[in-house]
Amino acid sequence: MVQTPYFSAVSMVTLGVADLTRARVFYEALGFTAGPGSSENIVFFQLGALVLALFPRTPLAEDAEVADDGQGFDGVTLAHNYPSEEAVDAAMAHALASGAVLKKKPQKVFWGGYSGYFADPDGHLWEVAYNPFVKVDDHGIVTL
């Protein structure tokens, strides 16, 4: 194994989007504030220790030198964790009022929690969940 300090962190998650303005409007309605470096070409949100970026899908694929040929299920989900079922319901209502598309109504799920899913305007999936088995702090940060 190569000796190198390999950071145990995900510093940024970038979502490829079809319409940057539409995506920015959605995430701002959700409550995120665009940070320094945001422009008509890219948008950054500082979410605690993570940066969520929005970038047009085609140049994102080009940047990674992969074909922009994807469709269907991403194979990736992002999640917000909440401290109660009621908080999940309220958060989902807020997301839908912000223009999210309901994919799964919040409900009790097989693993013992309560969760639902919404899609952003590009179909990226967000889970909104209450998990009785993990700690969630006042900022929504989960500790295993």
Added chain:
Amino acid sequence: MVQTPYFSAVSMVTLGVADLTRARVFYEALGFTAGPGSSENIVFFQLGALVLALFPRTPLAEDAEVADDGQGFDGVTLAHNYPSEEAVDAAMAHALASGAVLKKKPQKVFWGGYSGYFADPDGHLWEVAYNPFVKVDDHGIVTL
């Protein structure tokens, strides 16, 4: 707008994988340590304030009640940021030694940084980058 405390945090990113053991072996080789709750059905890594989860792709799609019909480019990239070009090269060498697939050799890029991409065993894309315009702390956390 519904009044609700909507957390400005991403608490978890879940990657859908075809072979959970293969994916776990890869991320452990990369240097991540599986945390509490990990089993033969799901794997969790606590990465600072974020939890990265690995979950078989088909039940992940079922959990979100979406069709498991995706292929090609995810439309999502995850990133590690490093403090120098040399650190990017070392991190990429480490990832490749861990079984990652090189998608883009680290190089100077149009936005003024230095970056490359690798794919995990399921094709999920990770960027390894040096960005001279952002601060990176000793844990790889970026502040805009």
